[in-house]
Amino acid sequence: MRILVTGGCGFIGSNFIRFVLEQNSSDVLINFDKLTYAGNPANLADVEKIYGGGRYHFCLGDIADREHVLAALEEYKPDAVINFAAESHVDRSIHDAMPFINTNIVGTQVLLQACFDLGIQRFVQISTDEVYGSLGPEGKFTEQTPLDPRSPYSASKASADFLASAFWHTHGFPVVITRCSNNYGPYQFPEKLIPFMFRQAVNNEALPVYGDGLNVRDWIHVKDHCRGVWLALTKGAPGAVYNFGGDAERSNIEVVRRILQIMGKSEDLIRYVKDRPGHDRRYAMDFSLAARELGFAPEHSFEQGLAETVKWYQDNSEWLDTIVSGAYLEFINQWYTKRERL
Ligand code: NAD
Ligand code: DAU
Numbered sequence: 001m002r003i004l005v006t007g008g009c010g011f012i013g014s015n016f017i018r019f020v021l022e023q024n025s026s027d028v029l030i031n032f033d034k035l036t037y038a039g040n041p042a043n044l045a046d047v048e049k050i051y052g053g054g055r056y057h058f059c060l061g062d063i064a065d066r067e068h069v070l071a072a073l074e075e076y077k078p079d080a081v082i083n084f085a086a087e088s089h090v091d092r093s094i095h096d097a098m099p100f101i102n103t104n105i106v107g108t109q110v111l112l113q114a115c116f117d118l119g120i121q122r123f124v125q126i127s128t129d130e131v132y133g134s135l136g137p138e139g140k141f142t143e144q145t146p147l148d149p150r151s152p153y154s155a156s157k158a159s160a161d162f163l164a165s166a167f168w169h170t171h172g173f174p175v176v177i178t179r180c181s182n183n184y185g186p187y188q189f190p191e192k193l194i195p196f197m198f199r200q201a202v203n204n205e206a207l208p209v210y211g212d213g214l215n216v217r218d219w220i221h222v223k224d225h226c227r228g229v230w231l232a233l234t235k236g237a238p239g240a241v242y243n244f245g246g247d248a249e250r251s252n253i254e255v256v257r258r259i260l261q262i263m264g265k266s267e268d269l270i271r272y273v274k275d276r277p278g279h280d281r282r283y284a285m286d287f288s289l290a291a292r293e294l295g296f297a298p299e300h301s302f303e304q305g306l307a308e309t310v311k312w313y314q315d316n317s318e319w320l321d322t323i324v325s326g327a328y329l330e331f332i333n334q335w336y337t338k339r340e341r342l
Contacts, residue, residue: 005030011185012222032069034085063107083123108163151278180228184306202317210252247298
C-alpha cells in the first residue's frame, strides 16, 4: 500500500512511519510535512538513511495549501492518507489560537476536499480524547459521548472531526476517525509534560505542576497508538470512530514524582504553579469498540514504558539539546509571563 502521512516529522507521525516501515516489507510511506517548530527531520534520520528514496519519501508542504496538497497527491498517488498534521499543544492554543484554526480546521478541510476530488480510497483523521471535554471522578468517554471541547486546541480538533464526518455522510467518502488519549515515548517535543519535566530535572530546575497536580490523564505508549492507527487504517469500518487508550490513568503529580524517582532526583524540585486556564480535570477512554472490532489492546505497562522513555531521553540528550531552539525558549518565556495574567 502507498500511504501519505501528514505531519510525519512530529512525535506520533514519525513513530508511525518507523512502525509501518519496520513491520511491513512492501508499504511505501510519503511524509507530507510543513516543518513547523514541532516538525523535526532528525526524528526520521534513521528512516531516511535506510529507506529514503525507496519506501520513504519526504515532501515539504502545508495541508492548508490546496496546490501543495494536490501536487503531492498527483505525484505520489497514495492509496490512503492519514492526517496526523496539527498544531498539538494546548498551552500554545491559549496563547494564540489562529495557527490551530488554520492547520487543524482549514487544513483538514483542504486535505479532505483534495483527497475526495482525487478519489483517494481511505482517509484516517487522527483526533484526540480532548474533543469529549472533561470527566468527573467516575466514568469513561465512549464514541457516543457528545463532543464538548473546552480549549481552543480541542475546539479545533472537534471541528476537524465534524468536517471529516460530514465528508462521510454527505459524499460517502470513506473516512475513519481515531481518538486517542495522552501519548508518551521517544521523539516527543519537550513542551509536553513528560519530556518537559525530564529536561527540567536534568538541569536541576523547578518542575512546574499546574494547579493541585490532581488532573488525570490516561497515558498510552506511542507504539500502542501507532498499532491502533494501523488497525483502523486496515480494518476500520468507513465512517466509524474508534477510541484508543492506555488503561493507565495517572494524576500529573504521580507522573512527575515517578520521573524524579526514575532519575534519582529530589521531589524538592517540584513547584505548584498557577493552573492552566480551563484545565480539563480528567480523561479516561473506553476503547472496547476498538478491542472488539479491530483487536486493539495496549501492550505497554505505563511504569515500564515510562522508565524506558526516560532512558531514551537520557541516551538521546543531543537530540533533546538541538531541538530546544531559541524560538522554543522564547515561547516558554512568553507563556509563563502571559499566563500569570490569565
Ligand atoms: P506534533 O506537534 O509533535 O507534530 C505535528 C506535526 O505536524 C509536525 O511535524 C508539524 O511540522 C506538522 N504540521 C503542523 N502543521 C502542519 C501543516 N499545516 N501542514 C503540514 N504539516 C504540519 O504532534 P503530535 O503530538 O505528534 O500529534 C499528532 C496528531 O495526533 C495531532 O493531530 C494530534 O492532535 C493528535 N494526538 C496527539 C496526542 C498526543 O498525546 N500527542 C494524543 C491524541 C491525538
Ligand atoms: O489527551 C490527548 C492530548 O494530550 C493531545 O490531544 C494533545 O495533542 C497533547 O498535547 C496532550 O494534551 P495535554 O494538555 O493533556 O498534554 P500536556 O503534556 O500539555 O499536559 C499534560 C498534563 O500535564 C495536563 O494536565 C497539564 C499538565 N502540565 C503540563 C505541563 C506542560 C503541568 O502540570 N505542567 C506543565 O508544565
